[in-house]
Amino acid sequence: MKVDSAGLRVLSRAECIQLLASTPLGRIVFTDRALPAIQPVNYTLDGDTLVIRTAAGSKLAAAVRDTIVALEADVFDSDGRTGWSVTVVGQAHAVGDVHEVSRLARLPLAPWTSRTAEPAGGADHYIVLPIEQVSGRRVCTHP
Template sequence: MTGEASGSAEQGQGGGAPALVSLDEAECLRLISPGGVGRLGYVGRYGPTILPVNYKLHEDTIVFRTAQDSPTDEDLRTGIENAEYKVAFEIDELDPAARSGWSVLIQGSLHHVASEEERASVRASGVEPWAGGPRELYLRIRPTRVTGRRVGEGATSGGA
């Protein structure tokens, strides 16, 4: 995995605009490590698609669940054995009142968890979808690029 350099501030528009700072990969992974809700982006059969999913960071991968044979499952199958779909995954935390927050973008390959051994491993992540119904298909994103930015309070230091 590769990330952007830490601490390079970009100048804001106008005199009082908050600073925008690039985050390094380690800080990005620290910020997203508690899990939560992220947005999965990919090109589906009806065009660009962005969906919220509950995720966990597990063994340096993003893990989430969906229903077997769901539109998401069908859209993310290449039809080619061992081929993986390229996706983007974005997680952020924003405080509009303080005009501050951070955003992490992960780009990588999406992998359908198929083997029982791997399924046992990702099951241990504890990821639980909010949506009802059976969601027993585990999907995993292996990051190839991790980037992030922070804006507002604390942005000048590049850390939390």
């Protein structure tokens, strides 16, 4: 069992991906007008890629186009003393191909809000994030 300098158990890539698959909600980290920004998103796994659905005209869609982003997911108990956190860092891409959009639309992927399921623009927008760099930690409970 590998433990980092802060006493957190270091998770393997396989453990990280298994944990990512266990929860539908994460937080995407990007830059908005030169400031750090973070927004909750629903995501799903499509092989070795994370898929995020958002509204076509959203700030998120514009901000993360072809940029390096992070996506974090975590689950903690109520007092934050036990749990895990996994972070993926990679280059985000917007999906433009209509056949690929049709395929992604069949994934079990709810948008974060019910209204973005039918955005004013009438179009769903998919952001894909290949799981290039993934890291995760689990809080160890010491007796």
